[in-house]
Amino acid sequence: MLTLLLILLPLVAGVITLLVGANLAKQVALVGALAELGLAIFVWSQFDPAAGVQFGFKYNWLASAGISFAAGIDGISLVLVLLTAFLTPLIILSTFSHTYKNSAAFYSLILFMSAALVGVFMATDAFVFYLFFEAALIPVYFLAAVWGGENRLKVTLKFFIYTMFGSLFMLVALIYLYYQTPGTHTSEITAFYNLQLSAKSQGFVFWAFFVAFAIKMPLFPFHTWQPDTYTESPTPATMLLSGIMLKMGVYGLIRLLLPIVPLGLESWGMLAVILSVIGIIYGSIIAIQQHDMKRLIAYSSFAHVGLMAAGVFAASPNGLQGAIIQMLAHGINVVGLFFVIDIILSRTKTRSLDQLGGITQVAPQLSVYFLIILLGSVALPLTNGFVGEFLLLSSVFAFNSWLGAIAGLTIILGSVYMLRLFQMSMFGPRSKWVEGFQDLTFNEKAVLLPLVIMVLWIGIYPNTFLSISEPAVNQLLQLVAK
Template sequence: MLTLLLILLPIAAGVITLLAGERMAKQLALVGGLASLGVAIFTWLQFDPAAGSQFGFKYAWLASGGISFAAGIDGISMLLVLLTTFLTPLIILSAFKNDYKNPASFYSLILFMEAALIGVFTATDAFLFYLFFEAALIPVYFLSAIWGGENRIKVTFKFFIYTIFGSLFMFVALVYLYYQTPGEHSSEIAAFYQLQLSPAAQGLLFWAFFIAFAIKMPLFPFHTWQPDTYTESPTPATMLLSGIMLKMGVYGLIRLLLPIVPLGMEQWGFLAMILSVIGIIYGSIIAIQQSDMKTLIAYSSFAHVGLMAAGVFSSSLNGLQGALIQMLAHGINVIGLFFIVDIIYSRTKTRYLDQLGGITQSTPHLSVYFMILLLGSVALPLTNGFVGEFLLLSSVFAYKGWLGAVAGLTIILGSVYMLRLFQKSMFGPKSKWVEGFQDLTASERAVLLPLIVMVFWIGIYPSTFLKITEPAVNQLLQLVNN
């Protein structure tokens, strides 16, 4: 029942926040986010990685059709539930320094988004997975469309159409799989794992799943919605999109595509790997050329997710473990970096690198936090980014040596665009835009400090998190190989 509580608690908190009105919206939303984090930590402490799916529930949804409202938590789900519940209260707290119109609606949408994300990561019924996969789109759409930038309507409409289009392919695939289950049919994801599908059917299903998840992550060439959406959305929505929502796509590859269509992976996995590696290099090169700090980080996120996908398509233990730990590390780093950009913008009213400079002269705390998150992003040893990137690159090297060499350029290119970001914004003479720039406030440090702790925790002692996922990943790979 803990799984059900994890889903329902943010919904209840969101409803209370919405009904409470403007005065208490921030505080109630934060309490709701922290309560979900508390339940997630309690669940983690009770969790046995070797015991498979736990804390589950199953209620008849469409009983005559064998469709259930069913969810549970295994090691893969546990890691992503922890990520979601850890980042959500920080996202809420990061918004405190801004005055958003109609804050009750704003903060309740963040909590509804959290509930949908937890639903995606815990669903054991395929149609419930699809329901939450689509439901997660609704809150972030309104967050971006109502509180976004000048071009928000056009950009969010493109984002909505893209993702709905991709999801339709997945829905068709799920309906097909449902009708392939024997007897009275079942929509349990575990039942889909047992299907013996022809190579031709698996090839078509591969593309149905791949398109849906590639758009959500996104992967090259399905990425064109991402940079503008990240840039135009309010920073909390951008944090949700980049820190957590894109992980739904990588999770879908691991949970559905890899074990359901292994023969499809044999047919098309190499092409998918090529597209992933292209995205790494393409995203990095475009990031180097950006002058808008927010757009630069958006393209860096695009490059990072390409490496995660490449690890999944390697179908190896290192690749899957690397993708999972990198999802955790990337969520922490990108949330911190987007928050720092928002801090700089709130004080200077600009995000353009050619208008900034000299910030570090009066901001020792901001400079240190910024540099630590940056070094985590470029995978410096003993930081969180190093563990996942090492595992991912080793898996791609094992898959194809030359592809690993090309993907390895991300180390150099990532250092170039991230150090350029820091140099041009923080060093050099002070520009007129940064006169009177003040260092971090107490609430801003409260957001950044937990992220910094996680940067070093994951980098120095990654086994805390790798041992959560390893039994589930081994079981998944055994299923694929069989």
């Protein structure tokens, strides 16, 4: 029942937000998101990592077809549910200094998207997974199309068509797997784990899943929708896209691709890792060349997700644990970075690094918060990014030493583009655009402080979260080994 409540609470809060009107919309949305966070923390307190899937529910949806509306939580999904519940109220709070036209619809869409994301991470039926996977696309499409930048309609249409097209491959694969289940067919994900498919069939399913999830993350060469969409979307939508939504693709690789088609992974895993490593280097090099701060972070996110995918395809305990903890760390860091950029944009009316400089002279508090989050993103030891990056690089190196060495360049390249971002915006002579720049407000510190605490908490005590997912990861790898 707790699982169902985690889905229903943001849905109900979104409906109430829509009904109360513009004057109270942001406050009601924040209360609803905080209630979801409280519920997620309660679920965490009651969760036993060694007990497998817990707090599940199952209702007949299409009973004659063996399809149920079913969900539950294991250690892998709990980490991502906590990430979603933690970031959503911070994303809402980050908007309090802005005024949005038709704000009731704006905040309700954020809550609806939160419900869909939680549904993806908890679904135990394949078609319910697909339902929420697609449902998460709709709110962010409208957020970007209605409240986005000048080229929003062209960019969001490309994003919608691109991601919908990719999801069709997954739907075809799920229907195929459904008809491979014996007797009265079922769409339970665990039933798909027990299928004995030929190597040829597994190759087909592997590529169907790979294309769907590679577009959603995105991975090279399926990434062309991402930079424009991140740049043109309003900052809260960009936070949702980068902080949480891209994790659906990585989660899909872990939950569906690895355990269902291990022979497909054996045949095509090397190519998948190569594409992931190409994405790391390509995204990093392009990020170094950017002058738009938001676009720079978009390409850095593309590079980070390439490393996560490489670790997943390496199919080792370090790889999966690294991907899970890095999803958590990346979500925290990228939301913090986009929020800092939004603060700078709101005060200077520019995101161009060529027009900025000297902010640290007038905003020392912003400088400190920005630096800590940035150091987490470049994986400084004792920050959250270091834990996942170390595990991921070790897993890729164990998979193939040459690919591991190339992937390891992310440490150098990431430091280059992130420190360049900080140096050009915060140091140097004070730009005319920075005149009158105000330091952080109370609301802004209320957003950044929890993020900074998590940067340090995960970096210093990573086992708090690694211990949640470890039993589930070991169990999943046993399925892959079979």
